[in-house]
Amino acid sequence: MSDNAIQQMKQAVAKAAADRVKSGMVVGLGTGSTTAFVIQFLGDRLRNGELSNIAGVPTSFQASVLAKKHGIPLVTLDDVEKLDIAIDGADEVDPAKNLIKGGGAAHTREKIVDSLAEQFLVVVDSSKLVQKLGSTFPVPVEVLPLAVTPVSRALQALGGRPELRMGVKKDGPVVTDQGNLILDVKFDDIPNPAELEKTLNNIPGVVENGLFVNLADVILIGEIVDGQPCVREMR
Numbered sequence: 001m002s003d004n005a006i007q008q009m010k011q012a013v014a015k016a017a018a019d020r021v022k023s024g025m026v027v028g029l030g031t032g033s034t035t036a037f038v039i040q041f042l043g044d045r046l047r048n049g050e051l052s053n054i055a056g057v058p059t060s061f062q063a064s065v066l067a068k069k070h071g072i073p074l075v076t077l078d079d080v081e082k083l084d085i086a087i088d089g090a091d092e093v094d095p096a097k098n099l100i101k102g103g104g105a106a107h108t109r110e111k112i113v114d115s116l117a118e119q120f121l122v123v124v125d126s127s128k129l130v131q132k133l134g135s136t137f138p139v140p141v142e143v144l145p146l147a148v149t150p151v152s153r154a155l156q157a158l159g160g161r162p163e164l165r166m167g168v169k170k171d172g173p174v175v176t177d178q179g180n181l182i183l184d185v186k187f188d189d190i191p192n193p194a195e196l197e198k199t200l201n202n203i204p205g206v207v208e209n210g211l212f213v214n215l216a217d218v219i220l221i222g223e224i225v226d227g228q229p230c231v232r233e234m235r
């Protein structure tokens, strides 16, 4: 699939998701290149008067910067009890709507915000659909820096192959918004994602992992049909 086609799918699905937001809603703002378009489209709708009185809860520094740029008022989790909707991307989606997230190292805050939403809406292009989680993407695990070595050993004991995520255009490892590190863990097979999600979070030193099981309500998929970008909902 060409880069241009992927961009078209991301824009189409982002527009469809932004159109589902109604005035007065508290909206979780996801992280990544697809949700960057969502934030831009929400800003457009606010500016042209189609939408009013929304408040965003950002899932990362990136989301917060983009929301400010596009004029979306922000609140924190201290200000609201729940969110009406959270819109977020994913790195893999399986047929049961379970996800791998964390390609942008933001999955810890994303899981907190997305789980507080009445509706968690996931926006992906069709390249993210898989039959089994872990087939194309490793599971990102956020780890306290002092625990990287023991956590790596524990992950290997579980059959995983952890790799410390390194920065791009920055020497050294990726440091998360919380000041932690990311181990990307490749598993040959994830027979039970729900169990692995809990097992990973039980390792002392792990802050959160990128398996999102039984959390997503709606998956919107951007695809190209007959050369045209279009959007469908996963059934």
Ligand code: 5RP
Binding pocket: 030, 031, 032, 033, 034, 035, 088, 089, 090, 091, 100, 101, 102, 103, 104, 105, 106, 107, 110
């Ligand atoms: C960030 C994420 C992103 O939502 C995920 O990586 C998808 O990103 P993109 O929309 O750029 O493909 O989980 O931590």
